[in-house]
Amino acid sequence: MTDAGHSWLTDTRRGDVERQFEAEYLTPVRLSWLRTAERAEEPRGAYEAVRYGALRGRLPACCVPAARRRRLRSC
Template sequence: MTAREGERALVSQIEGHLLLAATREEGRRAAARLADRIGWLTDAQRADLESHFEAEYVELARSSWHRTTNRAEQLRREYETRYRSLRQRLLACFLLACALLTATALLTLPA
């Protein structure tokens, strides 16, 4: 692994930690809003509800990230396949045009 690849891996890892921390914080805030609506909870019940809600929120976010990643990989493969196909067709057209120009030049030259 080169130094550049190591830096990229480190940056990706840091971004992942920051994203997870932000998601946990969003989950905590959403859990607190939900618990505020349920005024009859005891402190222990409130803490339990918030804990479970946050865990579920993070799991849903993680599931969404995995689906997004899988879809992005699928699209990348489809686009790469399409790009290779188009590039091959363009090369074939270019070679055909070159062959036609060469044949035309050879036929029109005085003998």
């Protein structure tokens, strides 16, 4: 496959350039994104543990009385 911008490269040399580009640029960028994603999980986990825990605790307190009221009305 010949790329118009790199037509002067042989297939072997083009492969070498692609591997070198991946090693020098793509691999570090991927690792950086993975570290960023891992760091993002830490505050998300803390937020979910605190905030969603509180919401889950309040949910039954809201729903159970409403369900009881509906049951009493249907009798």
